[in-house]
Amino acid sequence: MKFSRSMVLVSNDPDSVRLGAQEVYRRFGEKLLELGLNEEVSLAQITDIGRHDALPLVIIYPEATAYGPVSVKDVDRIVEEHLYKGRIAEELLAPVKELSGRIGWLKTRKGASPMEKKIVTRRVGRIDPESIEDYIAEEGYQALAKALGMERTEIHATLEKAGLQGRGGAGFPTGMKWRFVAGTKSPKKYVVCNADESEPGTFKDRIILEGDPHSIIEAMTIAAYCVGADEGYIYVRGEYQLAQRRLEKAILQAREFGLLGKNILGSNFSFDLHVHSGAGAYVCGEETALLESIEGKRGEPRARPPYPTTHGLWGKPTLINNVETLANVPPIILNGAEWYRSFGTPSSPGTKCYTILGNVNFRGLIEVPMGITLREIINIYGQGMRNGAPFKMAQTGGSSGSIIPASLQDTPMDFESFRKAGVSLGSGALLICDENNCVLDLAITLMKFFQFESCGKCTPCRVGTERALRMLTAISRGEGKLEDLDTLSAIAQEMEYASNCGLGQTAGVPIRDTLKYFRAEVEAHIRLGVCPAGVCEMTPEAEKV
Amino acid sequence: MPTVKSLEDLKKIREEALKKREIKSAPGSVQIVVGMGTPGIAAGARETLKEILNFIEEKSLTNITVRQTGNIGRDSWEPIVQVVIGDEPAVTYGKVTPAAARQIMEQHVVGGKVVNDYVIPA
Numbered sequence: 001m002k003f004s005r006s007m008v009l010v011s012n013d014p015d016s017v018r019l020g021a022q023e024v025y026r027r028f029g030e031k032l033l034e035l036g037l038n039e040e041v042s043l044a045q046i047t048d049i050g051r052h053d054a055l056p057l058v059i060i061y062p063e064a065t066a067y068g069p070v071s072v073k074d075v076d077r078i079v080e081e082h083l084y085k086g087r088i089a090e091e092l093l094a095p096v097k098e099l100s101g102r103i104g105w106l107k108t109r110k111g112a113s114p115m116e117k118k119i120v121t122r123r124v125g126r127i128d129p130e131s132i133e134d135y136i137a138e139e140g141y142q143a144l145a146k147a148l149g150m151e152r153t154e155i156h157a158t159l160e161k162a163g164l165q166g167r168g169g170a171g172f173p174t175g176m177k178w179r180f181v182a183g184t185k186s187p188k189k190y191v192v193c194n195a196d197e198s199e200p201g202t203f204k205d206r207i208i209l210e211g212d213p214h215s216i217i218e219a220m221t222i223a224a225y226c227v228g229a230d231e232g233y234i235y236v237r238g239e240y241q242l243a244q245r246r247l248e249k250a251i252l253q254a255r256e257f258g259l260l261g262k263n264i265l266g267s268n269f270s271f272d273l274h275v276h277s278g279a280g281a282y283v284c285g286e287e288t289a290l291l292e293s294i295e296g297k298r299g300e301p302r303a304r305p306p307y308p309t310t311h312g313l314w315g316k317p318t319l320i321n322n323v324e325t326l327a328n329v330p331p332i333i334l335n336g337a338e339w340y341r342s343f344g345t346p347s348s349p350g351t352k353c354y355t356i357l358g359n360v361n362f363r364g365l366i367e368v369p370m371g372i373t374l375r376e377i378i379n380i381y382g383q384g385m386r387n388g389a390p391f392k393m394a395q396t397g398g399s400s401g402s403i404i405p406a407s408l409q410d411t412p413m414d415f416e417s418f419r420k421a422g423v424s425l426g427s428g429a430l431l432i433c434d435e436n437n438c439v440l441d442l443a444i445t446l447m448k449f450f451q452f453e454s455c456g457k458c459t460p461c462r463v464g465t466e467r468a469l470r471m472l473t474a475i476s477r478g479e480g481k482l483e484d485l486d487t488l489s490a491i492a493q494e495m496e497y498a499s500n501c502g503l504g505q506t507a508g509v510p511i512r513d514t515l516k517y518f519r520a521e522v523e524a525h526i527r528l529g530v531c532p533a534g535v536c537e538m539t540p541e542a543e544k545v
Numbered sequence: 546m547p548t549v550k551s552l553e554d555l556k557k558i559r560e561e562a563l564k565k566r567e568i569k570s571a572p573g574s575v576q577i578v579v580g581m582g583t584p585g586i587a588a589g590a591r592e593t594l595k596e597i598l599n600f601i602e603e604k605s606l607t608n609i610t611v612r613q614t615g616n617i618g619r620d621s622w623e624p625i626v627q628v629v630i631g632d633e634p635a636v637t638y639g640k641v642t643p644a645a646a647r648q649i650m651e652q653h654v655v656g657g658k659v660v661n662d663y664v665i666p667a
Contacts, residue, residue, distance in 0.1 A: 107619070111593065121618065122617065124613065124614075124615040124617060125580065125614050125616070125617030125618075125619075128570065128612050128613060129613075129614065129615050130613070130616060133558065133561070133562040133565070134562065135558055136555065136558050136559045136562055137562035137563050137566060140559075141549075141555055142555070145555055155597060203583075206582075206583060206616075207582060207615060210582045210616060211582060211614065211615020211616060211617075212613045212615065230562045240583075242583055256548075257549050258548035258549045259549055265549060265550065265555070266551045267549040267552060293573060306602045352573075362619075362621055363620055363621050364618045364619045364620035364621055364622075365616070365618035365620070366618060367618075400612070405610065450591065532596055
């Protein structure tokens with residue numbers, strides 16, 4: 001795998017291009033090749049660097065040094081000093097501005113570099129997912145062999161030390177969860193993999209399941225050994241038929257090789273796996289509803305506590321982890337906690353998969369260290385906004401994530417920084433919207449989704465989503481009243497406090513974020529009767545022809 | 546089918562698998578990898594794969610391994626085809642329609658010249 005120790009970003013916005021950024025970029029390429037650094041230094045262009053003085057600007061990671069304005073003749077010196085000798089070329093540095101959030105991203109980074117780092121997707125696209133031999137050739141099942149030689153307590157202690165957090169959205173410490181289940185006394189325990197990835201726009205789990213199904217089997221076997229379970233279920237979303245087929249094939253292969261079943265690898269530990277297909281309900285991604293569904297009942301969340309760690313599947317202690325979380329386990333066991341902590345930020349180590357969608361030039365999946373900022377994702381990996389339209393907001397984590405306004409795009413994306421900023425990382429979908437999108441329209445779309453998917457078990461969610469949807473729709477037709485906004489806030493809050501499960505608790509988030517960051521835009525719909533983005537119809541239902 | 550009873554067995558399987566792979570990447574042999582995840586298939590990877598296999602049969606080419614893999618995350622570029630000739634670095638092509646596949650097979654696999662029009666920019 002190509003390893004880059006430094007990353008060079010050259011600004012590429014229209015102003016920079018006018019001032020010769022293209023020539024600077026080209027010269028960097030030539031000079032790096034000349035000194036033989038092209039293998040270890042990666043070079044990229046970035047369209048929006050957040051400041052408009054000192055252009056063209058060149059930023060070099062991991063030091064996050066900003067040089068500017070850089071002309072072609074400065075390039076040689078920067079490469080020789082900074083990248084070859086490792087000294088900062090002081091006289092070429094960009095003037096330090098008061099860090100007003102826009103360029104604050106350089107300082108808030110806490111050491112994480114924005115370079116792509118593949119841990120959970122390292123084999124995807126390299127191996128044939130239907131061949132166990134390919135998987136074994138790429139270090140497959142080595143972690144399992146190592147884990148079987150370890151003490152059970154040592155395994156969850158390693159995960160706790162690595163600081164692995166659940167990648168399904170909530171970010172619960174994985175090692176702690178394993179310890180809870182390992183600590184229960186029961187002759188029968190279960191391990192469940194939550195692969196019911198139904199957040200709109202999220203498809204990271206699918207890519208892992210389709211491209212590297214054996215890694216999940218290996219991780220679940222390690223988990224089962226650690227907590228003392230002998231049976232496991234992979235609950236796969238019904239639409240993921242290719243993933244189901246490949247998983248089933250992988251399980252058969254693992255059984256043939258003796259890597260599942262009785263006396264795995266010659267030890268006295270036995271474990272077997274089943275694939276369970278979901279039937280299309282969003283709420284079944286919620287862990288207790290998922291358990292109900294496996295038991296053959298209607299997919300409705302249970303009241304908690306007791307938590308699944310003590311009373312899970314058929315009342316037995318159950319460990320439930322997301323696909324991406326599990327995929328992180330074998331590399332941690334193999335390489336140790338210290339290695340894992342060298343990626344990401346101190347509070348959230350490791351990498352995160354993001355699926356990029358919306359008004360950007362490149363859409364797809366990336367895996368980057370925790371702590372990268374949204375601005376970097378849009379400009380480096382998204383390759384800038386489509387048609388150059390300004391960035392307005394991003395929606396993270398499918399529907400239950402947050403709406404992030406442009407003002408927060410320089411917040412490092414890790415669990416703690418986002419918690420502090422009052423938003424959530426969610427499952428890793430990034431829906432990027434430009435200024436031609438109306439925030440109210442987005443909120444209505446999300447609320448329609450929640451209203452449709454609410455299972456109806458508890459009142460706040462069932463009634464709240466319905467009322468909120470009607471009110472939002474009324475505003476979009478120009479029939480809203482200002483008091484509606486207060487009612488909407490109250491509904492959002494009540495859903496968050498009183499709902500039974502994660503679906504209802506997060507259903508109010510779009511409303512809360514809309515009113516917090518885009519209140520003026522919503523009020524314009526009501527007071528002025530216009531949609532500033534020109535998206536909403538603004539004609540009452542009755543007057544439509 | 547070997548049953549893995551110990552770490553030694555696992556190592557043995559691993560070495561065998563690595564050896565097989567070495568043969569695949571010996572000079573003169575060609576590996577063609579088609580991305581067959583959901584986005585790839587939706588974008589028409591099956592037709593592309595069929596076209597590649599047809600071409601190989603038509604021209605009775607030998608020493609070519611065609612295999613599938615998962616989605617590499619560059620969904621905008623599907624269907625994606627990777628061509629590795631001997632121990633040269635892999636060339637990744639995007640938006641490979643059956644017609645493009647034919648062109649790549651003719652010019653790159655047979656002719657040894659990379660078809661720059663379809664290469665995904667890094």
